[in-house]
Amino acid sequence: MSRTAAILLAAGSSRRMEGSVTDKILAPLGDKPVFAHSAATFFRSGVVDFFVVTYRDQHQLVELSAYAPTPAVFVPGGAERQDSVAAALAELPDDISHVFIHDCARPLVREEQLLALYKIVRREGAVVLAHRVTDTIKEHRGEGRLRTLDRRRLWAMETPQVFDRKLICRAYARVAARQLTITDDASAVELLHHPVALLENPHPNPKLTTPADLPYLEFLLNGLKA
Helix, strand or coil: CCEEEEEEECCCCCHHHCCCCCCHHHCEECCEEHHHHHHHHHHHHCCCCEEEEEECCHHHHHHHHCCCCCCEEEEECCCCHHHHHHHHHCCCCCCEEEEEEEECCCCCCCHHHHHHHHHHHHHHCEEEEEEECCCCCEEECCCCCEEECCHHHCEEEEEEEEEEHHHHHHHHHHHHHHCCCCCCHHHHHHCCCCCCEEEECCCCCCCCCCCCHHHHHHHHHHHHHC
């Protein structure tokens, strides 16, 4: 019988936090660390049978262990996000059929979204949580020349991103073979010319990146509890 796994990415460097916290994944948010919010949501959803958690150092490993769902394995993260994902994929048991990949710096993912993503991935093989771009986006083409992009066709990618296990492993093998740099997992699947479904997210799901993001996340979290 096949199972579903979740790769919980926690090995980021936190460089853009400008020293306000040493590790954004362990920063307090509400009554627990940022990591614990995603971990708890995945566990409550019941859609995942196995977890792989990437970590950046031994101190973080100890802290993450207290909040990680079970069963889980812990994998040292790589120099870049894609290296961490590749290392985590290599640790999946053979009976895993689908894989959620989630940046734990997005702590506000919802259970109903995980359930919807799981339903779609079984049909489509690849799906990402995303939201429509509402700003006017322009491409800078040098020497002051701009080109306005059609925002009706633009989507901002979020996580989780969910894939058929064989598909995402083939995609990451292609990335490695071509020595490419990618910033999300859908980019790897695009190399195989496989379609990627979009699940529109009507709720804020921001990524903790800079110091200003923490109070915003706290505000959103308090709204969920109200």
